[in-house]
Amino acid sequence: MDAYLVLGTPSCGRRAAICDLISMGLYEKTSPALLMSNSEEPSDFDAKLEKLAKVFRYGNLSADEIPDLGACDVVFCMADSRADMISQIEKFKEICDRGVFRLVRILGFVDCSLYSLAFDECADFYDAM
Numbered sequence: 310m311d312a313y314l315v316l317g318t319p320s321c322g323r324r325a326a327i328c329d330l331i332s333m334g335l336y337e338k339t340s341p342a343l344l345m346s347n348s349e350e351p352s353d354f355d356a357k358l359e360k361l362a363k364v365f366r367y368g369n370l371s372a373d374e375i376p377d378l379g380a381c382d383v384v385f386c387m388a389d390s391r392a393d394m395i396s397q398i399e400k401f402k403e404i405c406d407r408g409v410f411r412l413v414r415i416l417g418f419v420d421c422s423l424y425s426l427a428f429d430e431c432a433d434f435y436d437a438m
Contacts, residue, residue: 310378310383310410311413312383312384312410312413313330314388314401314415315385315416316397316398317388317417317418318390318418318420319390319391320420321418322418323387323416324352324355324387327343327354327385327387328354328357330385331385335383340363341361341362341363341382341383342381342383342384343365343386344365344367344375344386345364346366346370346388347366347367349387349390365378370401371400372403372407375409383413384410386410388401
């Protein structure tokens with residue numbers, strides 16, 4: 310299954326961007342799923358996401374705990390924004406190594422107020438800003 314790993318800080322707009330990607334960036338017959346940590350705070354976009362994708366919550370990101378995603382053919386895995394980012398990436402890599410997911414892209418989001426403080430230092434590392 311194709312998978313997007315979504316990284317970012319708690320209030321950086323990941324869920325808004327995922328809503329846009331699902332509603333405007335996928336083929337019409339694509340059946341998306343969203344994996345989201347139990348520790349994520351509620352968002353204004355949760356209700357919209359529930360209409361656009363099958364949303365599953367996880368406690369620990371691991372291949373053994375990935376729920377049955379049914380007929381979904383693409384998954385957005387929103388890494389736990391309060392956990393160590395390196396650990397989240399390593400856990401996701403293990404899932405891909407076991408053949409559960411095929412990494413399509415890693416999407417990283419930051420708070421604009423934080424990013425603006427280091428724009429020149431960070432600009433070279435992003436595909437889009």
